[in-house]
Amino acid sequence: MPSMRETKASGILFQIASVLFALLVTSLVLILANVEPFAAYKAIILGAVGSWDLVSNVLVSWVPLLLATSGLLVTFTVGLWNIGIEGQITLGAIFTTWAMRLMQHSGWNPTLILVIAIFAGMFGGMLWAVLAGALKTFGGVNEIFGGLGLNFVATALNIWLIFGPWKRPGVASMSGTLPFDRSLWMPIAAGSSRLTPATIVMAIVGIFVVYVLLENTYFGLKLKAVGKNPRSAYLLGIPTWQHMMASFAICGVFAGLAGAVQVTAVYHRLIPSISSGYGYLGLMVAMLVGYKASLAAPVALFFAALNVGSIQLPIILKLDSSLAGVLQGTLVLCVLLGQGMRAKFLKKKRARL
């Protein structure tokens, strides 16, 4: 059997090869599109770190992405594919908006209103996640299908609210509901146009909590056990479906928080695409880091930088900004492919010995 060190070394080797391969594939795509790859990469990098404003945009995008990833690490640990996270983010945003609308003219302290609204968002996300969990546990609906269905319901609900009960006075608009009063915006850092330090603290505390939960608590270990082998876990005395439900709820809280951040700190209103695809992107980040909480923050930051950096592409290279998506997707695919190949490679090696 290969030694531990050998196994680890081959892991790193395959990881590096996967990333290089992903870059190669993306470069080929760029060449096919008649674009000099290095110019495109340079534009992305400059677009992400070229100025303090751009960096703060990256951080703005990093917060909800990391929150979503943090939640997903919990559901992945217990062996669940919480595709429904997009809907959970949307519900978080809807609940936050709802709470804000109820309280905006109450004259209460803005901080209090924001705190209550954020908790409302967390509750909304949790509700949607628990619904997906209940469908799985009691209705026998696979969480992937249940989540996907609930995503559509959440989107429809969101659109209905924006064009119906919560529409702007006069005319409903794709640009969303009427923005809240400036006093109800999350406080913005001095010298920046969008950066809200409070949300960055939330994201960092969030991933830290998840890390500790998964690595150092009985609860986390039980989640791991259920995720790796529900049957054995049950025979060891661990109630399985209860742990699955709990992890859904926790992920929902994180997703709801991401939605609340989108409303209170980024858009200051409800917009049709409020989740901005951070849920799906979070799935990719979680897969890319191999479900390890310790790597989630930097990789999420990298993905956020790609997102923000690629916004410059249409301006500089007349190239669509979806290139970031191509790069992210290829990266995840290549890394998963690398892991699969490596598993095969190790198996063959073992068989030969």
Next chain:
Amino acid sequence: MQVEFRGITKCFGTLRANDDISFTVPPSTIQGLLGENGAGKSTLMKILSGYYSSDAGEILLDGKKAHISSPGDAINLGIGMLHQDPLDFPPLKVIDDFILGKKGGILPSRSSAIREFEELADRFDFSIDPEAYVDSLTVGERQQLEILRLLWLGARVLILDEPTTGISLPQKEKLFATLKKLAGQGMTILFVSHKLEEVELLCDRAIVLRQGKLVGAMDPPFDTKVLVEMMFGKEIELESKAKLSIGQKVLHTKNICLEGARINIKRVELEVRAGEVIGLAGMEGSGQTLFLSACAGLAQPVDGSLCLGGEEKDMTGRSYLEFLKHGVAYLPAARLEQGLISGLTLMEHFVLAEKMEGFFIDRRKAEELTKDRIALYNIKGGPDSPIESLSGGNQQRALLALLRDPLKLILVEHPTRGLDYESTIYIWSKLKERCARGTAIIFISSDLEEILTYSDRVLVFFAGKVTPPLDAEKLNVERLGRLIGGKDWENLEKEAAYAVHA
């Protein structure tokens, strides 16, 4: 078609599942293959049908060397296998299932296939509606469908692996009539079974495998005594059993009836007392696992009730977690699939199994506990060893070490399967230690000597039927072997050994 095996050898790791097996089956013959579980019957048949490739040896069909490297090759050569669990597609219609696997154009002609299906079915007096869905058929009908399909694909050698498990008596009679008819038409049939009576009734000749080796062959008239001896080996001297005083009532199954996927069990009445060991004997799939699961709340009885403890607390319908709270633990046979969690370390297992205080894991305490248990149970591995890196014997020790203490009842599937002699002795010494402290044990084993050596009383399972509890002292390997093969089941009630009050 004549089938000849020449020196077939197949190893799985260190286990020689087939060891230099050679024999010939002439055409128009029903050849019986007998042997206990793990004797190598299924392996040999899977080699013939292309699911496994042999490490050495060759197969000759009508005297010509055959290259069979996949099930597709086998069927092209005319070898069809009827698996123990029908390999069909429950969500499909019968006719679609029938057409599958047939070579042909992109658009199969359903109407001609239906015609041929019905002609074929008529020949054997089967009545299956081609438009019905496969999952609406009984196991017997699904078997018939498989036979028709294989015949349609041109099979000239038919392999049947334990075909009578889970089908009704009339279906069995029809199956046997069909097989005899097919043999009359020149078909070579290999019939794998552990049921002596069926082999005696049906087969033109029989061979017996034991521990991967061909140990004997017999033509009719069959001598049951000799067959049993070949299957299970000569009787050996038993270790003397230390008699323990039997204590308080631990478990009482009051006429429980169980329904499994393939087997139903009717009315088992059993009282188990503290410190007692009950052995469940029988061929795999005869209902022992179902019964054992029910004793832990892992399967729910459809009738009757199940009580725990001297006060007869009714636990019918409760979940395993509640049984666990009442001191019942279950150890599955598939250690790594059902008992342990691959990817977690030994220490993580102990942390999970032990009731720990607080929210955060106390690593120091956990490590101490793990080191204690590793020493106590003589496990070769450290606290941070991933569980899957341990050997089978050490995994079994770990499973035992994970058991809570005290326990009232331990239910074990195949406690020593696949273990070497030293581990076997060790595992049982640990289990007996528990008994001495008042824990009752119910275990399943296909090793007759293990059953006779360690049980106080024995239940024998045969096709869902269960004997009354029999005194292990009054059994021997031969008698147990006959009971397992479905013989001598009359008048067992007289011998029933019911526990006496202490």
